[in-house]
Amino acid sequence: MQWEVVIGLEVHVQLATASKIFSGAATTFGAAPNTQACAVDLAMPGMLPVFNEEALRMAVRFGCAIDARINHESVFDRKNYFYPDLPKGYQISQLDHPTVAEGHLDIDLEDGTRKRIGITRAHLEEDAGKSLHEDFHGQSGIDLNRAGTPLLEIVSEPELRSAREAVSYLRKLHSIVTYLGISDGDMSQGSMRCDCNVSLRPLGQEEFGTRTEIKNVNSFRFVEKAIESEIERQMDILEDGGSITQETRLYDPDKDETRSMRSKEQANDYRYFPDPDLLPVHIDDAYIEDIRSQLPELPDAKKIRFAQEYGLSDYDAGVLAASREQADYFETVCETSKDPKLSANWVMGELAKWLNQGDLDISACPLPAEQLGKLILRIKDNTLSSKMAKQVFELLWQDGGDVDDIIEAKGLKQVTDSSAIEAIIDEVLANNASQVEQYRAADDAKRGKMIGFFVGQTMKASKGSANPQQVNAVLRKKLEG
Amino acid sequence: MPLKPEDLATVATLAKLDIPANQTERLRQDIEQILTFVEQMNAQDTADIKPLGSPLERPQRLRADQVTETDQREALQSVTRHTEQGLYLVPKVIE
Numbered sequence: 001m002q003w004e005v006v007i008g009l010e011v012h013v014q015l016a017t018a019s020k021i022f023s024g025a026a027t028t029f030g031a032a033p034n035t036q037a038c039a040v041d042l043a044m045p046g047m048l049p050v051f052n053e054e055a056l057r058m059a060v061r062f063g064c065a066i067d068a069r070i071n072h073e074s075v076f077d078r079k080n081y082f083y084p085d086l087p088k089g090y091q092i093s094q095l096d097h098p099t100v101a102e103g104h105l106d107i108d109l110e111d112g113t114r115k116r117i118g119i120t121r122a123h124l125e126e127d128a129g130k131s132l133h134e135d136f137h138g139q140s141g142i143d144l145n146r147a148g149t150p151l152l153e154i155v156s157e158p159e160l161r162s163a164r165e166a167v168s169y170l171r172k173l174h175s176i177v178t179y180l181g182i183s184d185g186d187m188s189q190g191s192m193r194c195d196c197n198v199s200l201r202p203l204g205q206e207e208f209g210t211r212t213e214i215k216n217v218n219s220f221r222f223v224e225k226a227i228e229s230e231i232e233r234q235m236d237i238l239e240d241g242g243s244i245t246q247e248t249r250l251y252d253p254d255k256d257e258t259r260s261m262r263s264k265e266q267a268n269d270y271r272y273f274p275d276p277d278l279l280p281v282h283i284d285d286a287y288i289e290d291i292r293s294q295l296p297e298l299p300d301a302k303k304i305r306f307a308q309e310y311g312l313s314d315y316d317a318g319v320l321a322a323s324r325e326q327a328d329y330f331e332t333v334c335e336t337s338k339d340p341k342l343s344a345n346w347v348m349g350e351l352a353k354w355l356n357q358g359d360l361d362i363s364a365c366p367l368p369a370e371q372l373g374k375l376i377l378r379i380k381d382n383t384l385s386s387k388m389a390k391q392v393f394e395l396l397w398q399d400g401g402d403v404d405d406i407i408e409a410k411g412l413k414q415v416t417d418s419s420a421i422e423a424i425i426d427e428v429l430a431n432n433a434s435q436v437e438q439y440r441a442a443d444d445a446k447r448g449k450m451i452g453f454f455v456g457q458t459m460k461a462s463k464g465s466a467n468p469q470q471v472n473a474v475l476r477k478k479l480e481g
Numbered sequence: 482m483p484l485k486p487e488d489l490a491t492v493a494t495l496a497k498l499d500i501p502a503n504q505t506e507r508l509r510q511d512i513e514q515i516l517t518f519v520e521q522m523n524a525q526d527t528a529d530i531k532p533l534g535s536p537l538e539r540p541q542r543l544r545a546d547q548v549t550e551t552d553q554r555e556a557l558q559s560v561t562r563h564t565e566q567g568l569y570l571v572p573k574v575i576e
Contacts (some may be wrong), residue, residue, distance in 0.1 A: 018545045024549030033567035034558070038550040040559060054546030075534035082497050084571040097534070132568065133575055140575075251528030269495075283541035370541050 002203040003238070005231055006159035006211070007166050010195040011173055012151045013183045014127065015058045022049030022092065022127050022278075023152035037129070037144035043087035046275055048259075051076075055150040055357045056281060057291060058182040059099045059124050064292040065176055066119055068103025071141060072285075077276040079270045084142050085129035093153075095272045098123030099281070100152075105176065106300065107168040108318065117169055125151050127318065146190075150158050152182070158208065161229035167220050170194060171322070173219075175299045179324045187218050194223055198230045201237060209234075210452040211246040212256055214251050226251035230258045230264065242477035302327055310340035317349055325362045336373025343376060350390060354397055367396050382416050383407060386469055415466045421458075424466065425474055428457045439479055451475060482516040484509055 020027055025042035039048040063070045075097040078090040094321040106114045129144035160166045174192060178185040199211035214230055216356055217223045217307070226424065229251070234244055297305070299321050306317035306327075308344035320330045326347070333343040351372065352438050355362060377382045384392060384407065395406050407413055415421060429436050434452070439450050458471045489509045493500050500508060554567065563570035 002561040004520045018546045019550075020548055024547065025548070026542070034569070035552040035567070036550075037557070038553060044557075050544045051541055052546050053543035056543065073534070084569075084574055096532070119538045131574070133573060135564060136568070136570055138573055139563070139570045140573045141565060142571055143568055163498075210562065276535070278535075279537060279539060279541040415567075 001239070003200045003204045003235055004205075005161055006158045006199045006201060006208055007160035007162075007227060008159065008197040009156045009166060009169060010197070011154045011170065012127075012193045012195075013154060013173075013177050013185075014191040015055055015060070015150040015152055016181065016183050017052055017054045017150055020051060020148035021055045021124065023148055025148065027149050031145055033141075033143040034145060037147055041144055041148040042089070042467070043089075049092065049275075051278065051281065052150065055124060056099065056283070057123065058150075058180075060283065060291050061182055061295065062122055062154075062177065062181050063100035063103060064288065065180055065298055066100075066122075066293055067105035068107050068119065069095055069101040070283070070288050070329060071099060071101055071282055071341075072283055073097060074099040074281045076116070076281075077272045078123075078274045078275045079125075080270055081268045081270060083128065083130045083131075084334075085144065085147065087129075087144065087147065091126060091128065092124035092275055093272075094127035097280070105169070105172055106163065107172050109168070112314075115159075115165070117159050120155045120157055122152050125153060127151050158199075163224045163231070165197065166227055168223045169219060170223055170301070175322050175324075177441060178200070179296060181296075181300055183422070190218060193218050195221060196227050198227055199244070200231065200234050200235065209238075210245065210246050212244065212258075213242045213248050215261060216247055217251055222251060222253055225253070225256055226258060228268050229256055230260060231362055233258065243262070281405075294326075300309060305480065308343070310334065312340060312344055315480065316344050316348065320344060323362065329362055329365070332369035333373040335374065336370050337376035337380070339376055339380060342379065343373070346376060350393055354393075366400065367393075371403055378403060378407065383414055384466060385414050387462075387464060387468075388412050388414060413465065415462055416470060418470060421470055421474055422478075423467050424461050425454075425458055425478060428454060428461055432457065436479065446477075451479070454479070482513065482520055484513045484516065 010442040015021075017027060019025060020041065023038050023039055025038040026036045028036065040049060043469075057353050060070055062068075074094055075094045078091045080090040080133060082089060098121045102121070103119040104116050105119065106116050109115055118139045127146050127149040129142055129147040132141040132143065137242045156169065160169055174185045174187075177183040179190075183191055188195075194217045196214045196217060197207040197211050198214065201207065212234070219227050229250065237244060238253075239388050245260075245263060247263040248261045251258050302321040303314075303317045304320055306312050307314055310317075312320070321327050330343060333347060334340050337343050351362075351365070351367070354367075355365060360366075372393075375384070375389055375396070379386060379389050382389070391410075392403060392406050392412060395401070395410070396403065435450070435453060439447060439454075440451060454467065454475050457472055458475065459466060459468065462471075486509060487503060491502075492512075509520065530535065556568070557565075558564050561569060
């Protein structure tokens, strides 16, 4: 039978506020345990939550960016469950009246088409603390620094049809929240975590199959692998005539499989009800429009502009516009170099290679964009061959400094003086008289291959400083006389 | 609404409560009375009434996004006996 895959994602995005959603404790990552957990976060008796205005602003910003309906009244509810890293015994969340209602975003598919994915809602809630289960003599250690950190939970419609589509959606979401500056999007630190709802149904059937939910997947790669292995597991069961149990599952990256965490029967009854400690939040159109008018240029708009303004291919424009830092970096390089195509090549080529090797994000790039722009200028004015430019790039990367100073200090100037090049070539030809004779006796097809030998010898004699285009031209002239 | 002793036991388990045997009958009767009261509320027709987020007719006050709390760990942990390396220790729970 042919199966259709149905995927919906629930993505938790940690908002980049300075303080928590309902208390004045700091949200900085990596502080010593429980040094950023105040009496409100600890649920001490008599403490009252007070809502952080910046968390609201960030949620509305996101809503505007995905063209969503923003609710003029949103209500906080208590979601009740017992777990030691949730001191109150309930999480403050939003159920029936979330701040952000229906919206959408577009993802690019592999065949070059776009697909619109509906977003059901995005609601504000608080994060829980962290439980550490190792090395505490059979007990668990609780760190409540994260308790009360603001989260925006973004729920998609079940409109994704493959693991690849799910990853594209997640990447797009990541790109939007980082463009908006509402989250650092750092998945390794848990700033973005994903629950994946997966089900299968016979192709053509309208009714959804039974779904499972894979909890807390924390990297793009794991989202793809977790969904793929879950699809395979469900398909095996269904093909054998079995049925899927509705349950929550965990992905184990080491074994590349999902395993059961709890079934529907064991699921919590969250007993949601409006939190009496918090009043409904009211916002008006002026508030929303003010935020909308301050939205930055978003990835889709930037991609279109890059293609039009700089004449880049759709692919290059998309890659460069995917992250705001990378797009800004590229534009600064371009401003200096005045050559968009060469700038794009260097940013996506050499720079990306070095960033990858160092496992660095572009925000931590040791090479200022202005210097890369200047380096490209020196290629364009023939001071450097592209090979020499790579040497200068390496020196800039490792030691910093200025492009021109490095060229000067290392004597890396390209020889473009044609008489100097001719002199070197004359010497090379004199030293390789037999090869010259063979060349002259050969036909065009063979000559094409043989010229490489002379270019190589000349570059070697010039210690790599001769301009390769000039060497080629002069060699051909002299050999073919 | 009658409540069986088994129902009380189930609710206690869900609420993570350990109820001494000599209190179960009194609690069972209390809850029965509460449920009778709830039945009265459920009997009201609320079809035309808008759900109420809060009975207070005023909007939520917002606070500026500023860190106003300092590290109070020592004071806050002085009321608990079980801490180690700055962490609160609890019976092991793994979900």
